[in-house]
Each structure stands twice: as structure tokens, then as C-alpha cells.
Amino acid sequence: MAPVNAGEVQTPFEPKYDRASEVKDFDDTKTGVKGLVDAGISEVPRIFHQPPDTVGKTSVPSATQFSIPVIDFQGVKEDPSTHKEIVKQVLNASHEWGFFQIINHGIPVSVLEEMKVRARRFYELDDELKKQFYTRDTSKKVVYNCNFDLLISPAANWRDTVYCDMAPSPPKPEELPEPFRGMIVEYTDRMMSLGHLLFELISESLGLNPDHLVKIDCAKGLGHHFHYYPACPQPELTIGASKHADSCFLTVLLQDHIGGLQVLYENQWINVPPVPGALVVNIGDLLQASPLISNDRLVSVKHRVLANSVGPRISVASFFSTYFNPNPRLYGPIKELLSSDNPPKYRETTVVETSELKAFDDTKAGVKGLVDVGITKVPRIFHQPPEKLHKFPVSNDSQFSIPVIDLEGVNNDPITRKEVVDKVGNASRKWGFFHVINHGIPVSVLEEMKDGVRRFYEQDDEVKKQYYTRDFTKSVTSLAVNWRDTFFSRMAPGPPKVEDLPPVFRDIMVNYSKQVMNLGNLLLELLSEALGLKPDHLKDMDCGGGLLMLCHYYPGCPEPELALGTSKHADNDFFTVLLQDPIGGLQVLHEDKWIDVPCSPGALVINIAYFERCFRKRGAQSAGKLGRTESFSGMFFQNFGPETVRTYQGTNFFGLDNDMFVAKSTELCGLCGKVASFMSYW
Numbered sequence: 001m002a003p004v005n006a007g008e009v010q011t012p013f014e015p016k017y018d019r020a021s022e023v024k025d026f027d028d029t030k031t032g033v034k035g036l037v038d039a040g041i042s043e044v045p046r047i048f049h050q051p052p053d054t055v056g057k058t059s060v061p062s063a064t065q066f067s068i069p070v071i072d073f074q075g076v077k078e079d080p081s082t083h084k085e086i087v088k089q090v091l092n093a094s095h096e097w098g099f100f101q102i103i104n105h106g107i108p109v110s111v112l113e114e115m116k117v118r119a120r121r122f123y124e125l126d127d128e129l130k131k132q133f134y135t136r137d138t139s140k141k142v143v144y145n146c147n148f149d150l151l152i153s154p155a156a157n158w159r160d161t162v163y164c165d166m167a168p169s170p171p172k173p174e175e176l177p178e179p180f181r182g183m184i185v186e187y188t189d190r191m192m193s194l195g196h197l198l199f200e201l202i203s204e205s206l207g208l209n210p211d212h213l214v215k216i217d218c219a220k221g222l223g224h225h226f227h228y229y230p231a232c233p234q235p236e237l238t239i240g241a242s243k244h245a246d247s248c249f250l251t252v253l254l255q256d257h258i259g260g261l262q263v264l265y266e267n268q269w270i271n272v273p274p275v276p277g278a279l280v281v282n283i284g285d286l287l288q289a290s291p292l293i294s295n296d297r298l299v300s301v302k303h304r305v306l307a308n309s310v311g312p313r314i315s316v317a318s319f320f321s322t323y324f325n326p327n328p329r330l331y332g333p334i335k336e337l338l339s340s341d342n343p344p345k346y347r348e349t350t351v352v353e354t355s356e357l358k359a360f361d362d363t364k365a366g367v368k369g370l371v372d373v374g375i376t377k378v379p380r381i382f383h384q385p386p387e388k389l390h391k392f393p394v395s396n397d398s399q400f401s402i403p404v405i406d407l408e409g410v411n412n413d414p415i416t417r418k419e420v421v422d423k424v425g426n427a428s429r430k431w432g433f434f435h436v437i438n439h440g441i442p443v444s445v446l447e448e449m450k451d452g453v454r455r456f457y458e459q460d461d462e463v464k465k466q467y468y469t470r471d472f473t474k475s476v477t478s479l480a481v482n483w484r485d486t487f488f489s490r491m492a493p494g495p496p497k498v499e500d501l502p503p504v505f506r507d508i509m510v511n512y513s514k515q516v517m518n519l520g521n522l523l524l525e526l527l528s529e530a531l532g533l534k535p536d537h538l539k540d541m542d543c544g545g546g547l548l549m550l551c552h553y554y555p556g557c558p559e560p561e562l563a564l565g566t567s568k569h570a571d572n573d574f575f576t577v578l579l580q581d582p583i584g585g586l587q588v589l590h591e592d593k594w595i596d597v598p599c600s601p602g603a604l605v606i607n608i609a610y611f612e613r614c615f616r617k618r619g620a621q622s623a624g625k626l627g628r629t630e631s632f633s634g635m636f637f638q639n640f641g642p643e644t645v646r647t648y649q650g651t652n653f654f655g656l657d658n659d660m661f662v663a664k665s666t667e668l669c670g671l672c673g674k675v676a677s678f679m680s681y682w
């Protein structure tokens with residue numbers, strides 16, 4: 001869970017307003033932030049207002065006790081001992097800081113100066129000339145706009161950018177804005193040579209052959225971002241570039257004399273001071289990184305750029321990445337660097353996936369955030385491969401429907417109990433899924449719980465962001481993301497401190513989870529009996545000891561045919577108690593067909609997940625029938641309204657110590673008791 005401070009609910013930093021339309025009006029001007037400044041504004045428009053804690057400058061230490069290393073490349077190619085020394089410095093800086101400056105790097109100062117002059121000249125072109133390049137079509141090789149993520153980010157940056165994708169296939173000269181022609185080709189050639197040198201040094205520093213990183217195409221793609229940070233009338237309200245890490249292999253940055261770039265080092269913002277003639281080098285995510293090559297021996301460090309009352313500031317960031325030329329090559333940890341002491345931490349993934357996923361994840365506003373800003377198309381990271389969407393037909397046959405089991409009287413009347421146990425056994429064998437009604441949890445509690453979840457998601461983004469975290473895993477590398485946001489909390493054993501739960505629904509979470517624990521214990525008894533065991537058998541094994549609560553929110557989707565709310569999966573817990581609202585969309589795979597699991601008012605859905613294996617085993621012994629081979633459930637998405645709320649509960653997997661489970665325990669133990677067991681949905 002994200003650390004949450006007791007009672008410290010932040011007030012939203014801005015009152016609600018129609019951000020999407022203000023953003024659109026601004027974007028439609030096609031003149032960026034510079035256009036605002038040229039028009040003489042004296043206040044920063046609210047779409048640029050950052051939450052105060054992201055602009056804070058207080059943590060920058062005044063002393064120079066920390067400073068980014070400056071490495072002198074003089075003699076790197078000529079003198080073997082200098083070369084060796086430089087490799088050492090590069091490794092230290094890349095491991096410790098992820099950032100360093102280089103001087104005597106071989107690119108003449110005149111070339112650096114001229115590139116900055118050209119960039120400035122572009123921004124000083126007549127608006128009508130510039131507008132021809134203003135676009136959100138990122139498939140173009142030359143793109144000019146204000147903030148690549150303007151339409152999805154919660155607060156815009158005080159910056160305009162021109163992106164030129166120069167390698168491996170550069171634009172035609174006539175596609176380039178006039179100020180860049182000629183010059184950009186020379187700059188690219190020189191940057192390529194420098195990139196090759198840097199990748200060689202980094203390869204050597206990792207103990208690899210000098211050409212290793214170049215051979216795996218790290219230097220194949222190169223794009224320049226020409227940033228323009230206009231002078232800002234209220235720099236304390238906004239930021240030039242929000243905190244981010246670069247999603248490329250390596251970045252080489254040319255900055256002018258203004259300053260403002262800072263890196264996060266030991267939780268403090270450290271200035272990267274302009275050094276005449278120097279270039280700033282930083283390790284990107286792809287070298288650290290989710291498709292980790294170095295397996296964390298190099299670090300991709302967060303950085304930002306402050307807004308400034310002085311300006312404009314100009315910088316040119318050259319990214320070595322295959323992002324602009326999607327490369328299907330899979331990047332994973334370099335095998336040569338792995339050992340039993342350094343096992344792989346990341347799965348392989350492709351570059352495009354990682355970059356887009358990261359940009360989305362960095363918004364911390366989830367799928368709801370996309371819908372709130374008014375997107376009309378489902379971003380590509382959510383697109384499911386068609387075979388995944390349509391592999392199994394959906395059954396309309398009404399003879400297939402999930403059994404509904406009435407628990408009324410189960411604790412008072414032995415005959416009723418026997419009937420219920422039989423029904424539970426049959427439903428478990430045949431379906432692995434059933435509904436329960438009269439389960440003892442009042443309808444008012446169920447309704448209040450759904451309401452609570454909705455209240456949570458409808459809070460201001462800034463309040464919700466406190467809970468947004470991926471601390472439990474760095475490998476968010478599934479092929480397509482689901483159209484769903486999730487809040488989860490482990491409720492047992494060791495429930496969270498009440499004050500750590502979101503205030504908007506903490507009381508109902510606690511109340512609901514208690515009631516679900518009781519119902520869970522009853523279900524364990526019924527399941528034990530249905531397996532021919534003593535009523536307490538499963539409870540004694542502590543199968544009811546862990547409870548993880550997942551609260552899902554499925555926003556309305558503009559193109560539901562492209563995405564899934566939740567991909568096909570089987571639950572990794574003992575069993576799951578699901579409370580769903582009337583929108584529908586949950587389906588279970590039964591005899592190779594998807595069957596809808598409708599919402600019956602007041603009913604809860606029980607998915608016996610892991611226990612199904614026990615029923616299969618028993619079933620095979622007693623009746624010689626296996627039923628289904630696997631218990632899969634999938635949630636297919638429909639075009640529903642924004643109010644869709646599902647809560648989803650599972651008892652987690654703790655304390656396996658009984659013969660009956662031993663054979664399977666190794667299969668599951670990697671997931672044991674971890675929230676990660678639920679990450680397999682993503």
C-alpha cells in the first residue's frame with residue numbers, strides 16, 4: 001500500500017472546472033506557451049497550475065555537498081589508461097547518479113551554439129509558419145506541440161517542444177522547418193558518434209564487449225526534442241517539465257545558460273548547473289529499466305525542470321531509443337550479466353509498450369483520468385489482440401446460467417444444510433462459480449460498499465494520487481492494459497490501521513470486510529462438508545485467515561470493442577466473494593463459451609478458484625467425472641456509464657500445510673500472501 005498519512009486529506013489544489021475544454025481551446029491556438037507569453041498574459045492559466053507540492057523548491061540543498069559528476073573525455077580514444085579511468089567514472093556516475101556531464105566530448109562548441117540558435121529561430125518564426133508543424137499526430141517525423149501529453153495530463157508544463165525523429169530514417173529536408181535544415185543533419189551525425197562512444201564506455205563498464213549495446217540496437221534510433229521554456233510570469237505556480245525519468249536507452253542533453261534542470265538524488269532536488277561546452281548525459285529506463293538490460297546496475301533517475309521568470313530557456317534533448325521506429329526486438333536483462341547473486345528482475349518487453357505505459361502510469365489518474373479529460377479513442381496500450389477478444393463465443397443459451405444458492409436457514413435446519421452443501425458441491429464441480437443469496441450481509445451494507453467505492457474514485461485526483469503506487473512490482477509489462485482502475489488493501493491478517501484507509505469509505509470497508517469474513521467462514525464450512533470433510537477442516541487450515549479487498553472501477557469506454565475490463569484469468573486465491581453492480585460484463589468460460597454472470601440484487605458471486613482443484617480431485621474419485629478442466633473467468637467490457645463500480649474480494653493464500661494441498665503449494669507459493677498474486681490480471 002502507498003504510505004498514507006493519518007487524517008491528512010489534502011484539499012484539492014484547484015476548484016473543479018471544465019479542464020478538457022480549456023485545454024482544447026488552448027491546443028487549438030497552435031501557438032503553445034510562447035503564444036500566451038507573446039500575447040502578454042500576466043497570469044499563468046489554470047491548466048498549467050501544478051499541485052503545490054510538485055513545484056516546491058525547498059529541498060534543494062544550498063551547499064554544494066552534492067553535485068552531478070563532470071567527466072572529462074579528453075584522451076578517451078587515444079590513451080588506454082585515460083580510457084580505463086573514464087570507464088570507471090562513467091560506471092560510478094551511472095550507478096550512483098544516473099546523470100553526469102561530459103566535457104571535451106568531441107562536438108565543437110560552435111556546433112552546440114549553432115544548434116541552440118537554430119532552435120530559437122524556429123520558435124521565433126511567424127506563427128502561421130510554425131502552425132504548419134503543430135500536430136498531435138505522433139506518427140509524423142517532425143512534430144511541434146505544447147506537451148506531448150497535454151490532453152491526458154492533470155496539469156500542463158510551461159514548455160513547447162519540437163520533436164524530430166532523425167534515425168534510422170530521417171525526414172526529407174523539405175519536411176524540416178527551415179531553421180533546422182542542414183544543421184540538424186550535422187548535429188545528428190555528431191550525436192550519433194558520441195552516442196556510439198557512450199554506449200561503448202557503458203558496455204565496458206558493465207564488463208561486456210565494447211560493441212554489446214550498439215549491437216543490440218541501442219544506438220539505432222535517435223530523436224531530438226527542441227524544448228522552449230518561455231519566461232513565466234508566476235513560476236511558483238507551474239513547472240517547465242514535471243518529474244519524470246526518460247523512457248529511452250540514453251539521453252544527451254544540450255542546455256543553455258539559464259538553468260532549472262534538477263535531478264532527484266537521495267530525495268533531494270539537485271541542480272544540474274549549466275557548464276559551458278558541456279553535455280548532460282543520463283541513463284534512460286531502457287538501460288536501467290523495465291526492459292532492463294543492466295538489471296538495475298545503471299539507474300534511470302527522475303528529473304524535472306523548474307519554470308523561471310527569466311527566459312526563454314532552450315534545451316535540446318537527444319534520445320537514443322527505438323520508440324519512434326517501433327522495434328519488435330524484445331529487451332530483457334542481458335544474460336551475460338545475470339548470476340545467482342543478480343537474478344533477473346524484469347521481464348522482456350518492447351520499447352513502445354514501455355514508453356506509452358509509463359506515460360500513462362505517470363499521470364497517476366488511471367483509466368478514469370483518461371475518461372475525465374474527455375478522450376474519444378482508446379489508447380493503443382489498452383488494445384487487446386483480436387484473438388484474445390474473440391477466441392471463445394459468447395453463449396446466449398439460457399440453459400447455461402450460474403446457479404443461485406439460497407443460504408437461508410443453513411445454520412438452523414440440518415435438512416436445509418444438507419441440501420445447501422449438495423448444491424455447493426454440485427455448483428463447485430460443474431461451474432466453479434455460483435451466486436449466494438440470504439447470505440447474512442444486509443443489502444444496505446452491500447449498497448453502501450458500492451457507494452463507498454464510487455465515492456473513492458470520484459474524489460479529486462490529488463487526493464486519490466496519494467494511494468497510487470506500483471511499489472510492489474516494477475514489471476508492469478503485460479501486453480495490453482485493462483480498462484479498469486483498482487484500489488486494493490489487505491484486510492486480514494494484520495488489517496491496515498484504520499487511519500491508513502481512505503476516509504471516504506473507511507468505515508464501510510471495515511464493516512463490509514468483517515461481514516465478508518463471517519460469510520467466508522460459513523462458506524469454508526459448507527465447502528469442507530461438500531468435500532466430505534469435517535466442517536472446520538478448511539478453516540483450521542487457515543484458509544479463511546487472509547482477506548484482500550480489491551475495489552475495481554470500470555469507466556465508460558469509448559471503443560469497448562478494442563479493450564477488456566479484465567482479461568481472461570483464474571483467481572489465485574482460495575475463493576473469491578464478488579459484489580457487483582447492475583452494469584454487468586463479468587463472464588465465465590464454461591465449456592468453451594463465455595457465459596454472462598448477471599447481477600442479482602442482493603446476491604454475491606462466489607468463485608471457488610483454488611478450491612475447484614479439490615473438487616476436481618474428489619469428483620474424479622467419487623463420480624469419475626472431471627467437470628471442466630480449468631476455472632477461468634473473464635470480464636468482458638461493455639459500453640457502460642461512468643458509474644460502474646465493482647468491488648471484489650478474495651481470501652488470500654496463507655498457511656498451506658495440509659496434505660491435500662501440498663502437491664499444489666509449490667505451484668502457488670510464489671504468489672503466497674502477496675498482493676502480487678492479483679497483479680496477474682494486469
Ligand SMILES: O=C(O)CCC(=O)C(=O)O
Nearest residue numbers: 225227246261305315317
Ligand atoms: O530541458 C531539460 O533540461 C530537460 C528536458 C528533459 O528532461 C526531457 O526532454 O526529457
Ligand SMILES: [Fe+2]
Nearest residue numbers: 244245246303
Ligand atoms: Fe528528461
